[in-house]
Amino acid sequence: MFFLSSERCFCCTKTPARFCIPLVAKEISEMMESEKRHSGGRPKKVIKRESATGVRFTKAEYFVVKQKALGTGMRVTSYIREMALNGNIIARTSEEERHFIRQLIGISNNLNQLAKKAHQEGLLTAMMHFEKYRNIIDELLEQLKQ
Numbered sequence: 260m261f262f263l264s265s266e267r268c269f270c271c272t273k274t275p276a277r278f279c280i281p282l283v284a285k286e287i288s289e290m291m292e293s294e295k296r297h298s299g300g301r302p303k304k305v306i307k308r309e310s311a312t313g314v315r316f317t318k319a320e321y322f323v324v325k326q327k328a329l330g331t332g333m334r335v336t337s338y339i340r341e342m343a344l345n346g347n348i349i350a351r352t353s354e355e356e357r358h359f360i361r362q363l364i365g366i367s368n369n370l371n372q373l374a375k376k377a378h379q380e381g382l383l384t385a386m387m388h389f390e391k392y393r394n395i396i397d398e399l400l401e402q403l404k405q
Contacts, residue, residue: 314339359403366392366399 316324328338332351352360369392377385 356403359399362399363396366396 324339325335328335331338333341370389373385373388373392376388
């Protein structure tokens with residue numbers, strides 16, 4: 260609450276209270292304390308990892324660990340933590356499976372182009388191309404089953 264202009268400051272009688280620096284600073288600090296402050300930023304983690312430990316590797320050892328982590332699709336620190344706690348990690352996809360997935364993605368792009376061509380040129384030309392791609396997909400699915 261601000262003072263009326265008729266009130267005078269206690270430290271200097273000639274200055275109106277609303278211009279007195281110590282009183283204004285006190286009022287501002289009281290207003291700030293009364294308001295609830297929101298702390299912005301990232302929310303606090305429920306489980307916080309507080310302990311840190313260092314592991315030293317030779318260049319060859321680090322290269323091996325890094326390659327194993329890349330093979331599982333994890334970062335090196337996550338890989339080391341998981342291996343220390345559980346002792347085994349199941350890879351998400353193998354290199355061969357990733358190769359098959361890339362081929363399937365390419366074929367799906369080709370099928371989209373076939374649909375566009377079918378609308379533009381007619382169904383007969385699109386059907387010939389479609390049969391070819393269907394056979395390739397069948398072969399890939401057979402290889403994935405093995």
